[in-house]
Amino acid sequence: MQEFFEQILREKKLSCAIFDHDLVLQDWSKFLHQYCSIRIANKKIHTIWQVFPELVGMEEVVESILKQQTKKHDIEKINKYTATGKLRYYTLTLLPLADPRTGYIQLVCLIADTTTETAYEQEIQQQKYEILMLQSNLAKYGNHSSIGILGNSEKIIHVREFIKRLANVKNTTVLLQGKSGTGKNLVARAIHETSLTADGPFVEINCASIPATLLESEIFGYEKGAFTNALNSKNGLLEIADGGTFFLDEIGELPLSLQSKFLSFLEYKKFRRLGSTQENTVNVRIIAATNKDLKKAVENDEFREDLFYRLNVVATFLPDLHELGDDVIILAEHFINVYAYDFRKKIRGLTPSAREKLMAYSWPGNVRELRNVIERAIIFADGDRLDDKDLLLQEISPKPASMPGDISAIPDSGLSIAEMEKRFFFNAIRKAKGNQTKAAKLLGLSLDKFRYRMKKYNLDIKNSDGVETDIK
Amino acid sequence: MKDVVTLSKKVCMLGAFGVGKSSLVRKYVYNIFKEDYLTTIGVQIYQKSVTLKNKANQVGKSINMILWDMAHIEKFDKTIKTQILGASGAVLVFDLSRMQTFNELEEHAKRFLEVNPNSKLVFAANKIDLVDNNKLKMEQFLHLSEQYNTECLVTSAKTGHNVEKMFSVLASLL
Ligand SMILES: Nc1nc2c(ncn2[C@@H]2O[C@H](COP(=O)(O)OP(=O)(O)O)[C@@H](O)[C@H]2O)c(=O)[nH]1
Numbered sequence A: 001m002q003e004f005f006e007q008i009l010r011e012k013k014l015s016c017a018i019f020d021h022d023l024v025l026q027d028w029s030k031f032l033h034q035y036c037s038i039r040i041a042n043k044k045i046h047t048i049w050q051v052f053p054e055l056v057g058m059e060e061v062v063e064s065i066l067k068q069q070t071k072k073h074d075i076e077k078i079n080k081y082t083a084t085g086k087l088r089y090y091t092l093t094l095l096p097l098a099d100p101r102t103g104y105i106q107l108v109c110l111i112a113d114t115t116t117e118t119a120y121e122q123e124i125q126q127q128k129y130e131i132l133m134l135q136s137n138l139a140k141y142g143n144h145s146s147i148g149i150l151g152n153s154e155k156i157i158h159v160r161e162f163i164k165r166l167a168n169v170k171n172t173t174v175l176l177q178g179k180s181g182t183g184k185n186l187v188a189r190a191i192h193e194t195s196l197t198a199d200g201p202f203v204e205i206n207c208a209s210i211p212a213t214l215l216e217s218e219i220f221g222y223e224k225g226a227f228t229n230a231l232n233s234k235n236g237l238l239e240i241a242d243g244g245t246f247f248l249d250e251i252g253e254l255p256l257s258l259q260s261k262f263l264s265f266l267e268y269k270k271f272r273r274l275g276s277t278q279e280n281t282v283n284v285r286i287i288a289a290t291n292k293d294l295k296k297a298v299e300n301d302e303f304r305e306d307l308f309y310r311l312n313v314v315a316t317f318l319p320d321l322h323e324l325g326d327d328v329i330i331l332a333e334h335f336i337n338v339y340a341y342d343f344r345k346k347i348r349g350l351t352p353s354a355r356e357k358l359m360a361y362s363w364p365g366n367v368r369e370l371r372n373v374i375e376r377a378i379i380f381a382d383g384d385r386l387d388d389k390d391l392l393l394q395e396i397s398p399k400p401a402s403m404p405g406d407i408s409a410i411p412d413s414g415l416s417i418a419e420m421e422k423r424f425f426f427n428a429i430r431k432a433k434g435n436q437t438k439a440a441k442l443l444g445l446s447l448d449k450f451r452y453r454m455k456k457y458n459l460d461i462k463n464s465d466g467v468e469t470d471i472k
Numbered sequence B: 001m002k003d004v005v006t007l008s009k010k011v012c013m014l015g016a017f018g019v020g021k022s023s024l025v026r027k028y029v030y031n032i033f034k035e036d037y038l039t040t041i042g043v044q045i046y047q048k049s050v051t052l053k054n055k056a057n058q059v060g061k062s063i064n065m066i067l068w069d070m071a072h073i074e075k076f077d078k079t080i081k082t083q084i085l086g087a088s089g090a091v092l093v094f095d096l097s098r099m100q101t102f103n104e105l106e107e108h109a110k111r112f113l114e115v116n117p118n119s120k121l122v123f124a125a126n127k128i129d130l131v132d133n134n135k136l137k138m139e140q141f142l143h144l145s146e147q148y149n150t151e152c153l154v155t156s157a158k159t160g161h162n163v164e165k166m167f168s169v170l171a172s173l174l
């Protein structure tokens, strides 16, 4: 092709190929090879189907262009990868043009590079579909929590197997043991949801968080007049869970006085409400969990031996996070997806140094701690991947009791006021959804003071506006 | 021995967003799989030749498949019709881990056949690696593939399960 035309075409980011009436390639611009996957050689015969396989099937269209019945035909947004792996978009246009010398109609194929416009459209669609994908994936995890128990380590596979094996045995009592934050609750839900009783209710109680005096009436219910304030009768959680699962977290905290009543329920599946003489029967699966060493509790006479053996028939230990190897990364990436979606941030994964940092840490607070660390990081990060500087890990890990929410409790290990304050800041920012003005108000501080302390606690945000606008 | 002629045939990948259309083609043509998700805009065209054996286990026919990996179709408008025009076959993909993606398929099949009435179809129940094999009830999908007189294969672009076979089944129908 004449250099003169070449230049015009290049200026407009176009390439061109001209075919004769028999659809054999006659002339082409130099840069056609950027688009075509075949090598075009001067002396060889190339048909249009070889040069543009995308026209296969469109013989009728090509025919009608040559007959000038069709004036123009476009195929838009054709994706091509360059040799260096960059994605480019092209529009292929077919036109009938008369050869100036012979007057015969030729077929002209124009290739326009539309990458700039289309890449923009791609980005918009990408955002939209990513969110839709996440939504449907999260819905999926919600429905089948056993899929939500992520990881490929042997120990996690064992946990999944354990859940699977329980799916067909309806009423066996299950005991889950593991440190705080290892996901006992999640596993309990997974057992419930994969089992035959999945359609029934899932009811839970944390024996440590309810005063011992109220536990009995909560679990077993009471009749009107059973005690001074019992103005009406009330269903116990066991009755509410009928046909489903009853999950007792921290069973080790069940008072000795209640343990025998509970054991008798396990044995006979029958119980009486407080103040009632009538026996109730329910059909529930019991799942109990504890972070205590129950065997030791038995030795110390804090837990009934017979109840322990009754519970311990089908039992498993949930592994600590630091025992799970690479699963830390799988879990971290899962939480990144969840929180990036929650906070509408476009964060996709971890940098290599962030991975290293996560792998090296001991995770005393297990999965729960990991989740909190990722949540915080997502709120503050402004890159498209989480970096090690985004991940705030504790050197001295606070015991769960010193977590915010339970301000008055001082753990045996003591606590650091600075650490507490830092956590208050973190929670305030979270509550204010990243809006610093609101967060400052929540803490009763001026914005200046608030910012000063943010810096002090290394909660420093480089681009504070970014955070305020990013989190909606 | 008689000559084997190679026929070029256009095949479209259809189905909801994120079901694995691009992944299946990439696995089939280049044997690669990527975890990250890049929404396809427009079309990407791949080529792959398949040689099919006849009953006597001789080379029966050879087909040069022109695979059109397409974007998620929100509306069957003119652009889409130009894109699917002239196709001899289509792979209709859904995601076993997101059952709602199955519901869209019948519409896709119907519209595709309106444009290309003599086309052949095959159904791909993709991402089998994500779901529990034992819980899978294939009967619920079979009515659709039976209605279109074809097969529904369980596939995974990640593990490669049935990917080759699925495309061969379609090729043999073309
Ligand atoms: N686990 C798994 N993931 C898959 C499979 N096929 C696709 N994916 C993932 O699903 C997402 C969407 O795939 P993609 O091929 O882009 O879907 P398309 O929109 O239909 O082209 C990507 O993140 C893929 O990595 C599969 O068979 N198994």
Ligand SMILES: [Mg+2]
Residues within 6 Å of the ligand: B021, B022, B023, B038, B039, B040, B069, B070, B071
């Ligand atoms: Mg795609």
